[in-house]
Amino acid sequence: MNGVPNFHHCYTFVLVLVLLFPVFSVSTNTLSAKESLTISSHNTIVSPSHIFELGFFKLPSNSGWYIGIWYKVISKTKRTYVWVANRNSPLSSPMGTLKISDNNLVILDISNTTTPVSVWSTNLTRGDIKSPVIAELLDNGNFVLRDSNNNKPDGILWQSFDFPTDTLLPEMKLGWDRKTGFNRLLRSWRSPDDPSSGDYSFKMETKGFPQIFLWKSDSRRLYRSRPWNGVRFSDAPEMQPFNLSNEEVTYSFQITKDNIYSIFTLSSKGLLERFTWNETEHNWHQFWHAPKDQCDQYKVCGSYSYCNSKKSPVCQCIKGFEPEPMYPVVLGLRNRSGGCARQTQVSCDGRDGFVQLKNIKLPDSMEASVDRRIGVKECKDRCLKDCSCTAFANRDIHRGGWGCMTWTGELVDIRSYTKTSQDLYVRVVRQAAADQDDKSKKSAKVIGSSIGVSMLLVLSFIIYGFRMWKQKRSSIDFPMKEALLSSMGHISRENKTEDLELPLMEFDAIATATDNFSDANKLGQGGFGIVYKGRLLDGKEIAVKRLSKTSVQGNDEFMNEVRLIARLQHINLVRLLGCCVNKDEKMLIYEYLENLSFDSHLFDWKKRFDIVNGIARGLLYLHQDSRFRVIHRDLKASNVLLDKDMTPKISDFGMARIFGRDETEANTRKVVGTYGYMSPEYAMYGKFSMKSDVFSFGVLLLEIISGKRNNSFYDSDRDLNLLSFVWRYWKKGKGLEIADPVIVDWSSSTFRPHEILRCIQIGLLCVQESADDRPMMSSVVLMFGSETTAIPQPKTPGFCAGKSPSDSKQREYRSWTVNQITLSILDAR
The missing domain is CATH 1.20.5 (Single alpha-helices involved in coiled-coils or other helix-helix interfaces)
Known part of the structure; x- marks a missing residue:
């Protein structure tokens, strides 16, 4: 500060604070009733071995001040916050203090020096505390308030370990305290820069046999952990077994080696992750996460069905059961999300048996009963004697299997694994069991x-x-034989018969559903024809893609999409429900998505970021995680649809190609796709690979950020396409200036400038001219999910030196605010 007057004011201000709240230097791991932490003094509490530190902190793009705990030993690179006290009550100004008052820890807002306001407190009401209390930060990260004369566990009056935020530390417990009825749970941050309570929670359910659920908005289950099998959670990091006692039902994990730091977190996007600190790279290394695939989605296959990600379709009925008849469309698709029903009802007269399902995730155990005293034979006999028993299993895999779990309700949320899982015995009529035996x-x-x-x-x-x-x-002829399709549900290609695993729907039923293809039901139109909205007789809404007789998409593209998408199952891929072939009519029937494609809903950055993240995960599934490698070849904005939850779904697989696992690239004389999204090597030489899709994704990402289309971009003679426009601003360090004005709102908590800049850099990496320089989609997904992952500097984009090949003449400039129709006109196929 310059000048005496300013110094005088500063002196007066500090004097007032000292008079009201004496500030002492806190150099140990404790805070006494005579001490306090203040924002202005920057003092903190440090654990004895300098592993953890507690103090006030403030996050970028967030005006609030918080009391939190972070790793001091690794904070030189990036602070990792493991606990926040006042996550939902931040201080609005740097006028706060943490102190002990009336045997409670309190955070006070002292901006009003006459009447300090408490924004957070431990809220203890015990009145029998005679000795002075102190607050202490332990080496395990636990912040405790205890009797100063009693450092044993029974002297602890309050501890932060009982109030987790989004992170579980070693020795920290997750679950129920039966004496107090308190449930320790994880609650996500609202965003990476906002520690307030987010939409996702991870908490234990003790009804039946204890298990842990991932919830969204406390109303929708997303994921369920597998029950403890006596040795491990086979789908989770190694943790201690459940502590099942009269006092608590909890689990925790421990680190057995010194100088190893590990955390279990719930991200703001609803992802459970386990990290260990990599000292060499100075970064957190993720070695486990959930949910991993569509089979991890809670009840994805319905009742009496199990999910197997190695098969197509992923949902399989248990032997002795068949798809529910009330789901005819889903039945034909064999997705069976509607569940399965018994082929023959059990008799309960001694004629029942059991079908064994090996290596599975046991069903939801909320309706299960447990008896630890008996083995598998006694368990089987008990289930047979109980007419309401639907299945049984060992509770514990020790000694070849011990303990008995029995189910009396529907069996849901079952999935198959290759190993390290338990066996389930499902009650069926004896004939079905005998068939298996x-x-x-x-x-x-x-x-x-x-x-x-x-x-x-x-x-x-x-x-x-x-x-x-x-x-x-x-010959590469691909004849469409209506009689064969209608009678057998097969296609004939190169004299090879293939099971479509897809229902063939009657033309009259589709005509009725769309009101005879009324213009009022028209959703969009493209070079292939028209898309209509329809409603089947059972009330299910559908989208019908009716190929025009003059469509450039022929039989090859039609059957390619039928064969491909019917076998692909992912939350970020559109579901194909059926097809219809009638004389010269060819139609594809999809699930109807309420929000269609990018529209006026996308006025904030958070929604756009979630969408590009979902598209990236869908593309990663096609490239790496599906049963065969798929190159989409036509990824663009109009081929990404949005459901009612704004979840993106990649659609239109007519141009897709299947690669063998040992294939990396291929050549074609017939270049298909949409100019503006094609990679240079594909547009000019017909060479395509996974990196071609990466290029298309990069263009799409930059379009979503900027609100402008690449193949219709025009900005005088300076930039002839969007890529050169973004590149020019990026080199000048003005990346934010290319962002769509609709999402630029500095007053909004959802506007994250650093995240936008990071996404621009990822987009530019994806559109680099050389395919070898572009990242794989696995790296792209990692860069989206971790702000600590280093991102290299991009090189020159493809088509940046001159005019984009999308047009021979410049089109009128159009600002794209992501509100185009779902299926736009296809270019240059």
Whole structure:
């Protein structure tokens, strides 16, 4: 400060604070009743081994002040906050203090020096405390308020470990205190810069057998952990077993080696993650997360069905059950999200048996009963004697299986794993159980009695395969045979029959659903034809893609989409419900998505960021996690739809290509797709790979940020496409100036400038001219999900040096505020 007057005012201000709240230097790990922490003094409390530190902090893009705990030992690179006291009551100005008052910890707002206001307190009401109390920060990160004369556990009056925020530390407990009825749970931050309570929570349910659920808005279950099997949580990090006692139902984890730091967190996006600190890289390393795939979604397959991510379709009925008849469309798709029902009701007269499901995640155990005293044989007998028992399993895998769990309600949220899981025995009529028990014996008899015939069949197949190979070389005809489609539900390609696993719907039913393809039900139009909204007789809403007779999309594209999307299951891919072939009519029936494509809902950055993150995860699934590698080849804004929850769904797989796992790229003479989204090597040389989709994604990302389309961009003679426009501003350090004005709101908590700049950098990495320089989608998803992941500097984008090949003439400039129709006109196919 310059000048005596300013110094005088500062002196007076400090004097007033000292008179009201004496400030002492806090150099130990304790805070006494005579001491306080203030924002202005920057004093903190440090644990004895200097592992953790407690004090006031403030986050970027957030005006509030908070009391929190962070790792001091690793804070040189990036602070990691593990607990926040006043997460929902921040101080609005740097006029706050933490002190002990009336045997309670309190955070006071002292901006009004005459009447300090408490914004947070431990709220203890015990009146029998005779000794002075102190607050202490322990080396495990626990901040405790205790009797100064009693440092044993029974001397603790309050502890931060009982009030987690979004992070579980080693030795911290998650779960119920039966004496007080208090449930320790994790609650996500609202955003990376806002520690207030977010939408997601992770908490234990003790009804039935204890299990832990991930919730959204405390009303919708998203994910369920597997029950403890006596040794481990096989789908979660190694943790101590449940502490099942008269006093508590909890679990925790411990670190057995010194100088190893590990945390379990619930992110603001609803992702459960386990991290360990990597001292070499000075960064947190994620080694586990959940949910991982669509099978981790709670009850994704409905009742009496199990999810297997290694199969297509992923939902399978338990033996002895069949898809619910009330879901005819879903039945044809074999998704079975509507669940399955018994083929024959159990009799409860001694004629029932059990079907064994091996290596599975046991069903939701809220309706389960547990008896730890008996083994599997007694458990089976108990279930048979109880007419309401639907299944049983071992509770504990020790000693070859011990303890008995029985279910009396519907069996839901089951999934299959390859190993390290338990077995479930589901009650069915004895015939279904016998079919399973005798399967291997019957197979052996059949093989033994027909080995000669089998040898002849093998020889026949070799000859047949050779003939098919010769025919394949001479013809790539793809005939549409209506009679075959209608009667058998198969397609014929190159004389090879393939099961569509997709219902064939009657033309009359589709015409009725769309009011005879009324213009009032028209959703959009493109080079392929028109998309209509419809409603089936059972009330289900659908979207019908009716291919025009003059469409550039022919039989190949139609059947390609049918074969591909019917076998792909992911939350960020649109679901194909059926198809219709009638004379020269070809139609695809999709799930109807309420929000269609990018529209006027997207007025804030958070929604746009969530959407691009979802698109990235969908593309990662196609490239790496699906049963076969898929290159989309036509990723663009109009091929991304939004459901009622604004979840993005990638659509239109007519141009997609399947790659073998050992394939990295391919060439084509027929370049398909949309100019403006094509990578340079694909548009000019017909060479495509996963990096071609990465380029398209990068263009889409920059479009979403800027609100402008690449293939219709025009900004005088300076920038002939969006990529060169973004690149020019990025090199000048003015990246934020390309952001859509609709999302630029400095007063909004959802506007995060640093996140926008990070996404621009990721987008520029994706559109680099050389395919080798572009990241894989796995790296893109990682960069989206972690702000600590280092991002390299991008090189020159493709098509930046000159005019984009999208047009031979410049179009009229249009500002795109992400409100185009779902399926726009296709370019240059």
